[in-house]
Amino acid sequence: MLDKAFKNRLHSKGCILHSNQGWQYQHRAYQETLKNHAIIQCMYRKGKCLDNSVMETSLAY
Structure with a gap:
């Protein structure tokens, strides 16, 4: 995953x-x-699934 990201995004x-x-x-x-x-x-912190919701929601915009 990282190798692909580094190829597609130089900076x-x-x-x-x-x-x-x-x-x-x-x-x-x-x-x-x-x-x-x-x-x-x-x-995200262990046992805190709501931490993830902020990131996933922001991707929808």
Whole structure:
């Protein structure tokens, strides 16, 4: 997913990547890749499904 994003968007600085708290998103190598591309990682809090609704609703506009 990230490789495709980097090919399609040359300037990723300041982009926000929203995800759940899956192990792959917490992995050090994944987080370093985001950091190296100046991407802000945003994960919703465990057990707080309403955190996700804000992001999903904003995508509809």
